[in-house]
Amino acid sequence: MITVLEQNYRLPDQRKEFRPFVFATGIHNHSYSLPLERRTADFGADSSFCRVNNKLKEHYGITLSESSIRLITLKHAENIRSVQESELGTIEGLPKKCIISETDGSMIPIVKTGDNAPGDKRKKKALFYREARLSLAHETGTVAPVFSATLGNVIQAGHHLAHCVKRVGINDNTKIHCVGDGALWISDQIEEQFGTNATYLVDFYHVCEYLSAASATCSPKNEKIWIETQKARLKENKAIKVCQELYPFIEETSIPDQEAPVRRAHRYLQNRMHQLDYKAAIENDLPIGSGEIESAHRYVIQKRLKIAGAWWLEDNASKMLALRVNRANNDWDGYWRKSAA
Numbered sequence: 001m002i003t004v005l006e007q008n009y010r011l012p013d014q015r016k017e018f019r020p021f022v023f024a025t026g027i028h029n030h031s032y033s034l035p036l037e038r039r040t041a042d043f044g045a046d047s048s049f050c051r052v053n054n055k056l057k058e059h060y061g062i063t064l065s066e067s068s069i070r071l072i073t074l075k076h077a078e079n080i081r082s083v084q085e086s087e088l089g090t091i092e093g094l095p096k097k098c099i100i101s102e103t104d105g106s107m108i109p110i111v112k113t114g115d116n117a118p119g120d121k122r123k124k125k126a127l128f129y130r131e132a133r134l135s136l137a138h139e140t141g142t143v144a145p146v147f148s149a150t151l152g153n154v155i156q157a158g159h160h161l162a163h164c165v166k167r168v169g170i171n172d173n174t175k176i177h178c179v180g181d182g183a184l185w186i187s188d189q190i191e192e193q194f195g196t197n198a199t200y201l202v203d204f205y206h207v208c209e210y211l212s213a214a215s216a217t218c219s220p221k222n223e224k225i226w227i228e229t230q231k232a233r234l235k236e237n238k239a240i241k242v243c244q245e246l247y248p249f250i251e252e253t254s255i256p257d258q259e260a261p262v263r264r265a266h267r268y269l270q271n272r273m274h275q276l277d278y279k280a281a282i283e284n285d286l287p288i289g290s291g292e293i294e295s296a297h298r299y300v301i302q303k304r305l306k307i308a309g310a311w312w313l314e315d316n317a318s319k320m321l322a323l324r325v326n327r328a329n330n331d332w333d334g335y336w337r338k339s340a341a
Contacts, residue, residue, distance in 0.1 A: 037072050038336050040064065044073030045323050048307055074319055080335055081322035084148075088159060093169025096139045100286065101178045101198075102293035103135040103161050103186055106301050108151070108321075111311040127311060132301055132321055133157035136293055137164035140177070140286070147300060147328045151318050158189030165194070172197070177281070179290045181206045182272060202275045204288040207234065210268050211242070213261035218249045235288075237279040243269050300328045 032040070039060065043052040052069045056062045064072075107129040114124030135157070136145040146167045148160035165176060176198040180186040190200050211230050219226035230242050243266055251260035269276070278288050304324055305317060312320070326332060 032068075032072065034336075034340055036060075036062065037076065040069055040072045041076045041323075042332075044069055045077075045320075045327055046304060048310065049073065073323075074316060076335075076339075077319035077323040079339075080326045080331075081319050083335065084322050084325065088148075088163050089166060090163075091166045091169065093167055095171035096169045096174055098140045098175045098177060098286075099137050099165055099168050099170065100140055100292075101135065101137040101161065101165055101176055101190075102290050103133060103157065103178075103180060103189075104290060104293045104297065105131040105133045105183075106297040106306075108132045108301070108305050108317050109311045110314050110317060112314070130314060130317070132305070132317075133160070134293060134297055134301060135161040135164045136296055137161075137168045137176075139168055145292070145296070147296065147325050149301065149321050149325050151314065151321060154185040154189060157185070158193050161189060162193040170197075175199075177201070177286045179203055179287055179293075181290060182268070182275070187275065199277070200275050201277065201281055201288060202272050203290040204234070204278060205291070207269070207276070210261070210265035214246060214249070214265040217251075217262050218245065234276065235278045235282060237277060239269055239273055239276045296328075300324050 040052065040056065043055045047055065049066050049070045052073075053064055053066065056064060056069075108131070110128055110130045112126045112128070130151055132149055132151055133154075134147065134149045136147050138145040146164045148163045148167075150156045150160050170176070174197060176190075176194050178186075178190050178194075178198055178200045180190075180200065180203060182202045187200050190198050208227070208231060212227055215223040215227045230245065233239070233241050246262050246266040246269075249262045250266055251263050255263075257264060281288050301321065301324060305312065305320055326335060
């Protein structure tokens with residue numbers, strides 16, 4: 001904390017006090033300058049609050065308390081969340097011919113304290129995980145996706161998915177190629193948001209995980225050859241043939257599901273036959289895997305919200321999620337320009 005002693009003046013013919021230092025720097029009494037808040041929030045967006053002070057001291061020779069760092073970072077994170085919510089669903093980009101979109105969930109550590117607990121509320125705390133649903137979209141042939149995320153329910157996640165696509169730019173003729181891990185909520189929301197303009201493909205590598213687990217039963221002596229054969233069939237849209245290969249080895253109904261990999265693989269394919277058009281995707285140079293969104297979870301969300309020992313109040317996690325998305329979308333400079341206006 002820096003203390004500045006300044007001489008105060010009174011303007012001629014006015015009773016109003018004039019403070020030259022405050023006027024010149026834009027700092028109000030018992031507050032922080034906007035440039036300092038920007039640097040503090042910048043560090044707080046990437047590092048734990050307890051480590052931000054070391055960075056401020058190293059780079060600027062300034063010392064702030066951890067509580068001040070937390071308050072500053074969360075204040076601007078909340079402002080950014082409000083901006084994102086107000087812009088949700090707006091169309092910004094020019095219409096594109098084809099857009100790639102992916103969405104997936106990542107579990108965030110949440111702590112809830114007893115609001116009515118007497119004394120130390122930490123003695124009445126519940127620890128659990130909440131799913132943060134992250135979506136991305138970008139035009140085919142580009143590598144700069146637009147992100148959006150929410151801790152809300154699947155309907156809200158659908159709105160965020162649609163927001164990404166609309167921000168890239170769509171019209172009635174835009175084709176949307178979506179890839180996901182097969183979760184029903186994803187396919188339901190894609191149909192709800194985009195209708196017949198979108199196609200949905202189950203992540204190829206997720207399907208292969210089911211087949212890999214079944215290979216030991218279906219071909220114990222030649223697992224590798226068997227799984228490669230099934231992969232080739234899937235890429236040729238011969239999923240029915242793969243199901244036929246699995247069928248003779250389906251476990252008895254008396255065997256628990258967790259011990260029946262062939263049954264699980266067969267059921268998974270049978271329930272998603274209309275989402276396995278890998279041949280068309282490959283022919284049109286479109287992705288058949290959802291690795292892009294899985295990678296994005298690590299550098300957009302987990303890098304900050306899942307650092308070792310971190311547990312978040314749900315509202316604070318939502319704010320930080322918005323802050324991380326803001327930076328991933330390169331909206332950081334724009335937010336601070338508006339703040340300074």
